[in-house]
Amino acid sequence: MSSRQAQNGHDREAVIRIRGLVNGFGNKVLHDHIDLDVYRGEVLGVVGGSGAGKSVLLRSIIGLNPPQEGSVEVFGKPTSEEIESPAMRELEMRWGVLFQEGALFSSQTVAENIQVPMREYTSMSQALMDEIAEIKLAMVGLPCETGDKYPSELSGGMKKRAGLARALALDPELLFLDEPTAGLDPISANQFDELIAQLQKILGLTVFLVTHDIDTLRAVTDRIAVLVNQKLVVGTIDELRKNKDPWIQDYFSGVRGRAALASMDTQETR
Amino acid sequence: MTSLENTAEPQAWFKLDRDTNKLAVGGAWTIAESARLDKELGALKLDGAPVSIDASKISRLDSAGAWLLLRTRRALQAPDAKAGDLQLPELYRPLLENLDQPRKSEPHKSRIPPGFRGRLYKMGRTTVHTYFQALSMLGYLGRVTVETIEAFARPKHNLRIAAIFHQIEETGINALPIVGLLSFLIGMVIAYQGITQLKQFGAEYLTIDGLGIITLREMGVLMTSIIIAGRSGSAFTAQIGTMRVNQEIDAMQAMGLNTVDTLVLPRIIGLVVSLPLLTLYADFMGLMGGAMMCYFDLGTTLPAFLRELQQALHVQTLMVGLVKAPVFAFVIALVGCYEGFQVERNAASVGLLTTRSVVESVFLVIVLDAAFSVMFSVLGI
Numbered sequence: 001m002s003s004r005q006a007q008n009g010h011d012r013e014a015v016i017r018i019r020g021l022v023n024g025f026g027n028k029v030l031h032d033h034i035d036l037d038v039y040r041g042e043v044l045g046v047v048g049g050s051g052a053g054k055s056v057l058l059r060s061i062i063g064l065n066p067p068q069e070g071s072v073e074v075f076g077k078p079t080s081e082e083i084e085s086p087a088m089r090e091l092e093m094r095w096g097v098l099f100q101e102g103a104l105f106s107s108q109t110v111a112e113n114i115q116v117p118m119r120e121y122t123s124m125s126q127a128l129m130d131e132i133a134e135i136k137l138a139m140v141g142l143p144c145e146t147g148d149k150y151p152s153e154l155s156g157g158m159k160k161r162a163g164l165a166r167a168l169a170l171d172p173e174l175l176f177l178d179e180p181t182a183g184l185d186p187i188s189a190n191q192f193d194e195l196i197a198q199l200q201k202i203l204g205l206t207v208f209l210v211t212h213d214i215d216t217l218r219a220v221t222d223r224i225a226v227l228v229n230q231k232l233v234v235g236t237i238d239e240l241r242k243n244k245d246p247w248i249q250d251y252f253s254g255v256r257g258r259a260a261l262a263s264m265d266t267q268e269t270r
Numbered sequence: 271m272t273s274l275e276n277t278a279e280p281q282a283w284f285k286l287d288r289d290t291n292k293l294a295v296g297g298a299w300t301i302a303e304s305a306r307l308d309k310e311l312g313a314l315k316l317d318g319a320p321v322s323i324d325a326s327k328i329s330r331l332d333s334a335g336a337w338l339l340l341r342t343r344r345a346l347q348a349p350d351a352k353a354g355d356l357q358l359p360e361l362y363r364p365l366l367e368n369l370d371q372p373r374k375s376e377p378h379k380s381r382i383p384p385g386f387r388g389r390l391y392k393m394g395r396t397t398v399h400t401y402f403q404a405l406s407m408l409g410y411l412g413r414v415t416v417e418t419i420e421a422f423a424r425p426k427h428n429l430r431i432a433a434i435f436h437q438i439e440e441t442g443i444n445a446l447p448i449v450g451l452l453s454f455l456i457g458m459v460i461a462y463q464g465i466t467q468l469k470q471f472g473a474e475y476l477t478i479d480g481l482g483i484i485t486l487r488e489m490g491v492l493m494t495s496i497i498i499a500g501r502s503g504s505a506f507t508a509q510i511g512t513m514r515v516n517q518e519i520d521a522m523q524a525m526g527l528n529t530v531d532t533l534v535l536p537r538i539i540g541l542v543v544s545l546p547l548l549t550l551y552a553d554f555m556g557l558m559g560g561a562m563m564c565y566f567d568l569g570t571t572l573p574a575f576l577r578e579l580q581q582a583l584h585v586q587t588l589m590v591g592l593v594k595a596p597v598f599a600f601v602i603a604l605v606g607c608y609e610g611f612q613v614e615r616n617a618a619s620v621g622l623l624t625t626r627s628v629v630e631s632v633f634l635v636i637v638l639d640a641a642f643s644v645m646f647s648v649l650g651i
Contacts (some may be wrong), residue, residue, distance in 0.1 A: 128304065131341070139333065152615065
């Protein structure tokens with residue numbers, strides 16, 4: 001992790017820049033003038049209680065939820081444009097999104113799913129696309145026979161891996177992950193954490209990661225943004241453990257939090 | 271059209287030096303250049319001698335580019351060549367090593383043989399599939415019959431009165447406007463055609479007889495059944511199918527609820543009650559549509575129209591049409607519910623089976639109607 005932080009040190013280009021973001025439904029305010037920078041090459045974890053607006057924040061950044069107020073820029077360009085406009089397509093081909101349930105197109109096989117963005121944005125031959133779909137499957141740890149299967153034939157964990165392979169199809173610079181380990185057993189969740197960390201290192205990705213899973217936070221993130229009281233509190237795990245906010249205190253020192261962090265402490269002293 | 275490929279990037283390049291057998295590679299080997307590189311690399315010819323690759327001038331590499339590099343190396347180098355033979359900036363070495371794992375990909379063979387045998391295979395498969403589907407539907411019919419008898423034997427416990435009335439409202443009362451309007455229009459159309467054709471023989475007043483018989487015996491019940499198959503049969507499949515996708519059916523079964531009692535019987539009983547009533551209503555509206563056409567075309571007033579009808583029709587004519595309605599209702603509800611339970615746990619399945627449910631119930635309604643006609647003609651009714 002330290003090498004990655006050092007890498008960030010001399011290259012602090014903000015890939016995502018949020019200023020004064022306000023979101024809400026009816027009278028309920030979810031985000032109250034939020035500011036956030038995500039730097040190139042870092043993994044940012046976003047946590048918060050159920051219904052705190054983590055997914056809405058992600059959707060605001062990628063332009064699916066136009067914000068009520070404030071600005072969101074990705075790669076220095078606003079994402080408040082019409083979602084299917086050419087300006088947004090320029091951005092959309094540079095990022096990959098993994099939705100919560102994988103969001104695979106159910107009428108297509110896994111390989112065809114992975115090839116959808118390639119078909120849309122490049123003129124590669126079918127043979128090359130087949131080969132690349134196969135290496136993407138291998139990268140996310142799926143056997144190549146999976147490519148011929150339909151999403152309905154896959155388990156939850158396999159769907160997420162296949163969704164990740166599709167998100168990686170165009171070798172994006174920026175990866176959005178919405179609760180990638182939710183609903184996975186601990187072993188699969190660990191494998192997924194390792195996979196994300198490994199891919200991030202190999203491909204030099206910037207990752208925006210929404211999660212509930214404190215193990216994931218510990219394993220892969222550089223910084224953590226906590227969504228609490230409609231505001232964002234950003235810091236490393238150690239900084240956040242010293243924070244006085246009761247929710248943050250509860251989160252990092254509750255039984256589950258303590259167990260996960262204790263294993264981190266023993267690893268560090270080793 | 272936005273495309274990855276029109277971005278202004280340093281071009282990826284490669285050069286094969288024939289004398290030293292060296293392939294020099296450089297620039298940005300990314301997915302944006304892959305389509306072009308793929309074509310140009312495919313044109314490279316090798317003359318047997320192993321080629322070493324120098325990729326130290328690469329300025330950017332992603333997984334698509336790395337795959338092309340690997341593929342080229344596999345094609346140009348001897349199979350026992352080591353990864354070290356490839357010169358590459360250290361930064362990109364992990365990426366290449368990650369991809370460079372031997373994996374066995376066996377070409378999977380389609381089970382369907384080509385040509386005539388393939389067609390025979392498909393025909394046989396469809397036959398067997400249809401046979402088993404019919405068998406399964408018959409089994410379902412048996413189960414529903416048994417459960418219905420049981421339910422009526424213990425109506426307090428097994429009959430859900432509130433649900434039945436809800437279904438009668440959904441499938442009957444709420445369908446009144448559409449069934450009424452369409453029957454009225456069909457009545458008009460039949461009367462108009464009758465008048466224009468029969469006028470040639472000076473027998474235009476027979477139009478009223480024909481209209482009455484056609485509407486009461488066939489058109490009323492058939493139109494109503496087809497509208498209800500499209501409206502309520504499809505709704506049954508979609509409702510039950512969505513419950514299946516959401517695992518609600520599983521939850522009910524895990525609680526020990528009988529899905530036939532709770533979901534199927536209210537729908538079947540509800541439709542069996544409402545379809546004959548709707549048919550009666552459709553008969554009335556159809557005759558009214560015809561009466562209006564006769565008034566405008568022939569100048570027949572309503573009392574005169576009704577007197578003419580009275581001479582042509584018997585109670586039996588009405589009953590012959592109405593007796594079919596509960597049978598059609600049962601078939602529509604049964605098929606709708608059965609297909610709902612066939613839904614698998616994915617979104618596409620609901621749409622597919624809803625379509626199938628409508629097609630099957632309309633098909634069965636028309637086949638049964640023909641069967642009724644044959645039966646009535648044998649009985650001389």
